[in-house]
């Protein structure tokens with residue numbers, strides 16, 4: 693399990709790499725005419741939206757303090773720590789059985805043998821990624837539709853409307869995953885879709901899938 697700080701650093705690194713890679717690609721192959729249906733535009737854009745949401749949702753479960761946006765100005769941005777900067781309760785694991793991080797006792801691992809729950813988690817996680825990638829297919833017909841609907845609006849407006857529609861649908865898939873309740877503790881089990889099924893665990897009680 694990697695920490696919040698490293699995970700956020702990896703996400704920010706990926707965002708930077710995506711922007712640089714797409715700029716280089718456009719420099720070599722020429723900028724596309726309809727930039728909003730080009731993957732070089734929507735891929736860093738979609739990732740950027742995800743990153744912003746991820747940062748927004750990095751809050752302490754005890755006192756609800758934002759861990760990255762610690763104030764109103766850009767100078768109040770900080771990397772998150774493993775403990776809340778405000779009330780110092782741990783950011784991972786259950787809030788009730790909070791253990792000091794220095795503790796060397798092996799945490800008890802609870803498993804759930806409800807295959808339906810894990811199947812649902814996998815389906816909803818996959819849906820998020822399918823919809824993300826699905827913009828490649830949906831972008832053009834949606835833009836065409838909005839060009840017709842918003843006539844005589846320009847292509848730019850139609851493209852933006854198409855992107856906003858798809859973005860709303862994409863956000864819904866994130867909501868659909870995060871509202872899934874854990875079979876063991878009944879709390880919301882996943883806070884983001886970036887997990888492998890073999891590492892999947894409830895973000896509240898830490899229950900994992902029974903092996904085999």
Ligand SMILES: [Zn+2]
Nearest residue numbers: 752755776779
């Ligand atoms: Zn706190």
Ligand SMILES: [Zn+2]
Nearest residue numbers: 874877894897
């Ligand atoms: Zn749980």
